[in-house]
Amino acid sequence: MREQVPIELAAHLNNAGITQAGDTGGGRFNVWRNSLPGEELPLGRPVDIGGVRFAFPAAGPGRPDNVRCEGQLVTVPPGRYDWCCLLAAGERRVEDEVALHFADGSVDFETVRVSDFWAASAVFGEDEAVATSAMHYPRHVQPGVTAHIWYQRVPVTRRAELRRLRLPHNVALHVFAATLCPSRDEVNAA
Amino acid sequence: MTCVRGVAQWYRDPVSCLQSTLATLLLEAGHDPVEVLGLSWEFRYHPGDVRPEEYYWPCRRPGDLAGSLLPLHEVTSRWRAIDPADPLGEWRDALAAGRLPVVAVDNYHLPFRPAYRDVHAAHLLVVYDVDGTAGTVAVSDAMPPSFAGPLPAEVLLRSCGAAGVDDEQDVFFSGPVTSGGRWLDVRLPAAIPALDPGRLGLALDVNAAGFAALSGDVWTGAEGLRRYCARMGTAATPELLAEAYTFGWGMQAQAALHGELLRTLGARWDRPALAEAGRRVEQVAHRWTAVRVTAAHGRADPAACAGPLRDHLGSLRRAYQEAHAALGRAAADLR
Numbered sequence A: 001m002r003e004q005v006p007i008e009l010a011a012h013l014n015n016a017g018i019t020q021a022g023d024t025g026g027g028r029f030n031v032w033r034n035s036l037p038g039e040e041l042p043l044g045r046p047v048d049i050g051g052v053r054f055a056f057p058a059a060g061p062g063r064p065d066n067v068r069c070e071g072q073l074v075t076v077p078p079g080r081y082d083w084c085c086l087l088a089a090g091e092r093r094v095e096d097e098v099a100l101h102f103a104d105g106s107v108d109f110e111t112v113r114v115s116d117f118w119a120a121s122a123v124f125g126e127d128e129a130v131a132t133s134a135m136h137y138p139r140h141v142q143p144g145v146t147a148h149i150w151y152q153r154v155p156v157t158r159r160a161e162l163r164r165l166r167l168p169h170n171v172a173l174h175v176f177a178a179t180l181c182p183s184r185d186e187v188n189a190a
Numbered sequence B: 001m002t003c004v005r006g007v008a009q010w011y012r013d014p015v016s017c018l019q020s021t022l023a024t025l026l027l028e029a030g031h032d033p034v035e036v037l038g039l040s041w042e043f044r045y046h047p048g049d050v051r052p053e054e055y056y057w058p059c060r061r062p063g064d065l066a067g068s069l070l071p072l073h074e075v076t077s078r079w080r081a082i083d084p085a086d087p088l089g090e091w092r093d094a095l096a097a098g099r100l101p102v103v104a105v106d107n108y109h110l111p112f113r114p115a116y117r118d119v120h121a122a123h124l125l126v127v128y129d130v131d132g133t134a135g136t137v138a139v140s141d142a143m144p145p146s147f148a149g150p151l152p153a154e155v156l157l158r159s160c161g162a163a164g165v166d167d168e169q170d171v172f173f174s175g176p177v178t179s180g181g182r183w184l185d186v187r188l189p190a191a192i193p194a195l196d197p198g199r200l201g202l203a204l205d206v207n208a209a210g211f212a213a214l215s216g217d218v219w220t221g222a223e224g225l226r227r228y229c230a231r232m233g234t235a236a237t238p239e240l241l242a243e244a245y246t247f248g249w250g251m252q253a254q255a256a257l258h259g260e261l262l263r264t265l266g267a268r269w270d271r272p273a274l275a276e277a278g279r280r281v282e283q284v285a286h287r288w289t290a291v292r293v294t295a296a297h298g299r300a301d302p303a304a305c306a307g308p309l310r311d312h313l314g315s316l317r318r319a320y321q322e323a324h325a326a327l328g329r330a331a332a333d334l335r
Helices: A184-189 B017-028 B033-037 B065-069 B089-096 B153-161 B197-212 B221-234 B238-268 B272-298 B302-334
Strands: A046-049 A052-055 A073-079 A081-090 A094-102 A107-114 A127-131 A134-137 A140-143 A148-155 A162-166 A173-182 B002-004 B007-009 B076-081 B102-106 B122-131 B136-141 B147-152 B182-187
Touching (some): A052 A081, A052 A173, A107 A148, B065 B076, B102 B153, B272 B302
Antiparallel strands (some): A046 A052, A081 A148, A081 A173, A127 A148, B102 B182, B136 B147
16 A cells, blocks of 8 residues: 655745744744744654654754745655645634646646644644644743644645645745645555 | 633634733623624725734724724723823722723733733733732733733833833834823623624625725725725835734734634524635635735835735735625525
């Protein structure tokens, strides 16, 4: 059976959304320069969320750890998939579109919905991947304000080979990791 | 919703202290905050009026913040100056009369706010007790990290009295036009009848009429939205971009609550068209995210964000159109 396929995002990382408690000044997740506490995250390790395996990014001072969406074109391992699974968070609630590019030249736009990262609940039916006990501010650590990363899915409805995806031109959306889940057709064929 | 020492708190992630403080007043009076805060929905922009306050709202009734936010209810409010001779006296009198004062503060002076001794920012709190003997004032703040409890009176008064301070860390909610030393005296009606399909239908008709009406000096409705988007899409300055974050918060919060209300009632009453309309209104709220966040991050380089911002403004206008089309179907279904 074909396994889940992580999407390589390293070349697209462009935002520092994670900091350590002793060095919160470099955080840039949102306009307030809040950031997620690295101490509470599985940095640089694989994580299993809802049966999907993600490669959680590493983080460090001055090092980007997520993709702030600015229309990046991401090449994926070619294949037939049912879901593009994301570990993502919004600078407030986000609804936008991802463009899916297929080997036969077709393109589908699919909606991506991600809830707010700042002291929020899942309003789009996501699973909670991460909920921290504190929020990092530029000059202090704030207990009692939670930070969230959500596990969300984008459907791949076309039965064709997926080659690339275009992230939204929406800087409110941050993607930390992405994994493609193979289609049932492909699983059965294998 | 949680109850802390007798005062109720309520919060949703799209709202600001404007909605969360009024929600506490509504809960204390026995009302559902979403039913009241989510009933009116409008687009309203007052050019030149946007002030760097978390609780900024374009007031249709000058000086009446709560009444302007809730035009479909018999709510009124007025700002009152804190009396330096007896700063706690008016709050004590209002509490004795059954009214919870809403006080304007600077977060910089409040130990429970993340901005404490760091960032100056204009904010609202609810006062729910004055203890002259102990020299404390009990305040409620439902915005994370929520707080309810006593503060030394001198701490609260220092926060209330702080004149507007420019703070480069917060260009959205700090500035010299933010006046200190005032509190909002809110008067709620004795009764607010529960919503039924008939009452909701009338409210939807009022909202729709407002959106269809012509716009004047104050930019309202579809025409006002068109003018706002045209201005932001073609001539956005750093100041206008920063202002969009502040102004857009009110528009976003109201849309989110109106959408939640309609979606909830649509499910409760088994009115699918109403639920769908609510979801369309929520999509408007979520389109405001892209506009606000793109503008806020782009204010240092307006040219660089101009393209994405124009796209988001276009999506915002389409979302309003789709929402109002859905609202028309929902209103027809309610008749």
